[in-house]
Amino acid sequence: MHIAMIGTGYVGLVSGACFADFGHHVTCVDKDGDKIAALQQGEIPIFEPGLDALVAANVKAGRLRFTTDLAAPVAEADAVFIAVGTPSRRGDGHADLSYVYAAAKEIAAALAGFTVVITKSTVPVGTGDEVERLIREANPAADVAVASNPEFLREGAAIRDFKFPDRIVVGTSDERARKAIGEIYRPLSLNQAPVMYTARRTAELIKYAANAFLATKITFINEIADLAEKVGADVQDVARGIGMDNRIGSKFLHAGPGFGGSCFPKDTRALVKIALDHDAPLRIVEAVLGVNDNRKRAMARKVAHALGGNLRGKTVAVLGLTFKPDTDDMREAPSIPLITGLLDMGAKVRAFDPVGMEAAKRELPDIVYCDDAYDCADGADALVIVTEWVQFRALDLDRLKAVMKQAVVVDLRNVYRPEEMAAAGFVYEGVGRGKV
Ligand code: NAD
DSSP: OEEEEEOOSHHHHHHHHHHHHTTOEEEEEOSOHHHHHHHHTTOOSSOOTTHHHHHHHHHHTTOEEEESOOHHHHHHOSEEEEOOOOOBOTTTOOBOOHHHHHHHHHHHHHOOSSEEEEEOSOOOTTHHHHHHHHHHHHOTTOOEEEEEOOOOOOTTSHHHHHHSOSOEEEEOOOHHHHHHHHHHTHHHHHTTOOEEEEOHHHHHHHHHHHHHHHHHHHHHHHHHHHHHHHHTOOHHHHHHHHHTSTTTOSTTOOOOSOOOSSSHHHHHHHHHHHHHHTTOOOHHHHHHHHHHHHHHHHHHHHHHHHTTTOOTTOEEEEEOOSSSTTOOOOTTOTHHHHHHHHHHTTOEEEEEOSSOHHHHHHHOTTSEEOSSHHHHHTTOSEEEEOSOOGGGTTOOHHHHHHHOSSOEEEETTOOSOHHHHHHTTOEEEOSSSOBO
């Protein structure tokens, strides 16, 4: 199959490389000329484990190409995926569909022969209808079917998630589209990955419902963590105790600083707006958003509290800036409101992240960027673990204590055990586990 992937970001690049690895001929298109130039020279513009080798192997095999020119690859494609961004629209939280619609119009003009246009971007219910309308309006002669195929990969584990998905959701009522998409994913269905065919609108809603449910699960355990702190219980054990119940499941039950990232915040916001527009408000999801926003802001106060309430003149070391480990993505990372709050309260902030510092410098210019965890902790009154990179899971506690001004650790990911930190001479505060 010949595939054109429109948008070569986290989703487009990973999906394009994986489709090429399945044996298809893929052209990844992006309007960002710097990104395409870098890819043409073998440089990967994002950090995603294993992606460089996968891209290199498929480029070498002649199955994966990069270009800024949309028309030629669309004309020769059997399937065109739209994987452009759908960020929150400034001001009202709706999904900004301008990139999707612009791509649809460009695609329309270039279509030749029967082509399936598939929306992989996360889009509100009804977007497929509008994409189809725009294409038919711009090119009434086009032989086209428009389908939805939402993507569920997680950054940091994107290739594994793409190649071993829990399910593949395909939204279409067109038999030719169904056949073409089935052919594209055949290597996965041969591996027993469940492929679920459904109506286009249903597929669009599945994606938002999945993200909202996961965001709700995280927020639920975060509130239980607050209660655990008040009543002297350990949220880690509560999470294990409820997670062993198969009806609940153990995933997404890690208490922390609140969810961030490129998807959950914007997708829950968009779902709330979609629901209000259709007069079917989702009060639970609305509450999740409110609780999560408050929580992210409260983390700076938690650090201040650990240092006696006053941060003026204090130095805080922050370990981990990206919204989760194994990515360089800073979008809506909890580190941003945390650090902004610490600066507002008069603290000086030093920070270290294994791969996210370049991206972080654009968001957080007024802090000191360090070479490693110990350099970061040097002279600090408190150390805050914000992102649980594997590098921070086995720190040399004696060395840490020796370089810090005060031995205070606020562990927002519960990486360490309170007893071991107390034994090492630290004042330690985790999430939902009280203070040692
Ligand atoms: P991204 O911002 O990393 O990449 C989007 C790319 O599209 C950019 O490189 C941009 O230059 C390009 N683009 C925009 N308009 C274009 C056009 N007309 N022609 C060519 N290129 C164009 O975004 P992302 O994180 O890959 O997300 C893409 C979509 O996938 C979003 O809807 C997102 O919600 C969804 N999604 C993301 C993830 C994730 O983990 N990042 C997971 C599942 C779904």
